[in-house]
Amino acid sequence: MTMQVEVDESKCIAAGQCVLSAPEVFDQRDEDGIVVLLEQRPGAELHEVVREAAGLCPAAAIRLAELVEG
Amino acid sequence: MADTLADTANEAAASLPEYPMAREGRCPFDPPAAMRALPAERPISRARIWDGSTPWLITGHAEQRTLFADPRVSVDEHQPGFPHQSHAMAETLDHRPLTIFNADAPEHTRFRRMLTGPFTLKRVEALRPAIQKITDDRIDAMLAGPKPVDLVTALALPVPTVMITELLGVPYKDHEFFQRHGVTAVDRDATPEQSRESSTALVTYLAEAIVAKMADPAEDVLSDLAARVKAGEVTVPDAALMAVVLLIAGHETSANMIALGTLALLQQPEQLALLRDTEDPKVVAAAVEELLRYLTIAHTGQRRIALEDIEVGGETIRAGEGIILDLPSANRDPEAFPEPQRLDLTRSARHHHAFGFGIHQCVGQLLARVELQIVYGTLYRRIPTLRLATELEQIEFKDDRLAYGVYELPVTW
Numbered sequence: 001m002t003m004q005v006e007v008d009e010s011k012c013i014a015a016g017q018c019v020l021s022a023p024e025v026f027d028q029r030d031e032d033g034i035v036v037l038l039e040q041r042p043g044a045e046l047h048e049v050v051r052e053a054a055g056l057c058p059a060a061a062i063r064l065a066e067l068v069e070g
Numbered sequence: 071m072a073d074t075l076a077d078t079a080n081e082a083a084a085s086l087p088e089y090p091m092a093r094e095g096r097c098p099f100d101p102p103a104a105m106r107a108l109p110a111e112r113p114i115s116r117a118r119i120w121d122g123s124t125p126w127l128i129t130g131h132a133e134q135r136t137l138f139a140d141p142r143v144s145v146d147e148h149q150p151g152f153p154h155q156s157h158a159m160a161e162t163l164d165h166r167p168l169t170i171f172n173a174d175a176p177e178h179t180r181f182r183r184m185l186t187g188p189f190t191l192k193r194v195e196a197l198r199p200a201i202q203k204i205t206d207d208r209i210d211a212m213l214a215g216p217k218p219v220d221l222v223t224a225l226a227l228p229v230p231t232v233m234i235t236e237l238l239g240v241p242y243k244d245h246e247f248f249q250r251h252g253v254t255a256v257d258r259d260a261t262p263e264q265s266r267e268s269s270t271a272l273v274t275y276l277a278e279a280i281v282a283k284m285a286d287p288a289e290d291v292l293s294d295l296a297a298r299v300k301a302g303e304v305t306v307p308d309a310a311l312m313a314v315v316l317l318i319a320g321h322e323t324s325a326n327m328i329a330l331g332t333l334a335l336l337q338q339p340e341q342l343a344l345l346r347d348t349e350d351p352k353v354v355a356a357a358v359e360e361l362l363r364y365l366t367i368a369h370t371g372q373r374r375i376a377l378e379d380i381e382v383g384g385e386t387i388r389a390g391e392g393i394i395l396d397l398p399s400a401n402r403d404p405e406a407f408p409e410p411q412r413l414d415l416t417r418s419a420r421h422h423h424a425f426g427f428g429i430h431q432c433v434g435q436l437l438a439r440v441e442l443q444i445v446y447g448t449l450y451r452r453i454p455t456l457r458l459a460t461e462l463e464q465i466e467f468k469d470d471r472l473a474y475g476v477y478e479l480p481v482t483w
Contacts, residue, residue: 013182014190015425015431015432015435016190016435021420023191028192029190030187031187033187055421059429
């Protein structure tokens with residue numbers, strides 16, 4: 001399974017939930033804490049924490065597409 | 071006929087539960103008994119508030135998530151039908167300018183982004199040594215001084231107050247001034263004159279401080295705001311107001327969590343032992359989330375209004391109807407948290423609504439988390455025999471405040 005992550009900077013409110021859950025995949029801009037995506041296609045070992053981050057995002061700024069390769 | 075209909079409507083309103091309800095003295099950590107069944111049985115209901123109006127009362131975790139995230143759900147308190155917190159809040163409406171609290175997107179986004187810089191994970195993590203030092207200093211002073219001691223004044227209030235004043239760049243010596251006016255400005259029982267006076271005193275002080283920082287900037291939030299004033303992004307009064315928001319939200323909330331959390335843990339020694347006996351930051355972090363869930367100190371209901379008709383959980387909320395989202399209830403929803411009435415520091419609780427949800431979720435939540443992790447993670451390890459120096463029945467709870475907590479917590483060891 002592959003996972004594709006998209007973030008919407010315009011929706012982001014810099015709550016910081018995603019960096020707390022998955023710092024390998026998400027970072028924050030220094031000046032205002034807006035999300036920075038580090039990894040568009042995180043490895044399988046990170047899928048669970050990325051799902052957690054997307055679920056906890058209060059502004060629904062993280063979109064995940066999970067594709068079964070075949 | 072119209073009269074009969076109106077009478078029927080009034081009778082129906084009179085039979086609805088009043089919100090907010092009082093907690094029982096025997097269960098100071100739990101939501102009121104009549105609220106406890108709501109999340110599972112009636113996650114969307116109605117309640118009667120102080121002005122006789124009957125807004126929707128949302129107690130289900132999933133229903134709250136949906137509504138908090140819906141852009142048709144507004145915080146614009148100028149909308150007719152908005153379910154105000156109190157008579158005083160309704161009366162002072164025209165004196166309250168647009169802030170991060172009562173603005174919808176896109177204005178909200180602009181305000182929010184001026185405030186979020188100091189609260190990134192990196193910035194907050196960098197404060198750990200400073201927070202640890204204040205905490206250790208305060209505990210040293212407790213151990214060296216007489217006992218019993220009031221934990222609120224000895225530790226719970228000073229730690230977040232020092233942090234937020236340092237973050238802002240205002241001198242700690244003014245903290246009593248801030249505490250007094252900060253509390254009055256948001257006290258729902260304060261008269262309109264009192265809350266206006268306090269807000270004015272704070273805004274004036276901070277406006278002067280921002281102007282001073284324009285000439286002589288340092289590495290702090292007031293200097294950041296001063297730079298934005300210089301750049302023409304914001305006016306001095308608006309910048310001062312934002313600083314007030316941070317100040318008020320930044321100290322009493324964490325202080326309440328520290329003292330109330332300690333009281334809850336002292337009632338459940340096996341849970342306190344989990345914190346006392348660990349050095350694992352993950353265990354401490356999970357414990358903090360559970361205490362945030364269990365205590366949910368923002369207990370007077372988040373107020374909103376529907377801008378359009380909204381279907382949620384089989385009900386239709388009509389445009390113009392008020393909505394109250396009761397955070398403590400959602401955090402005791404058995405669908406989201408199995409055995410919700412149990413304090414279990416080992417559970418996974420990060421999806422709690424203690425900081426709210428949606429675009430207005432707490433700006434300072436990462437700082438609050440670190441403060442609580444350090445204080446809970448240090449206090450019980452350094453004073454393992456900590457105990458209450460009075461009876462639980464003697465403790466006075468902040469039932470009347472926007473943020474729940476205890477007024478005093480006499481402890482000894």
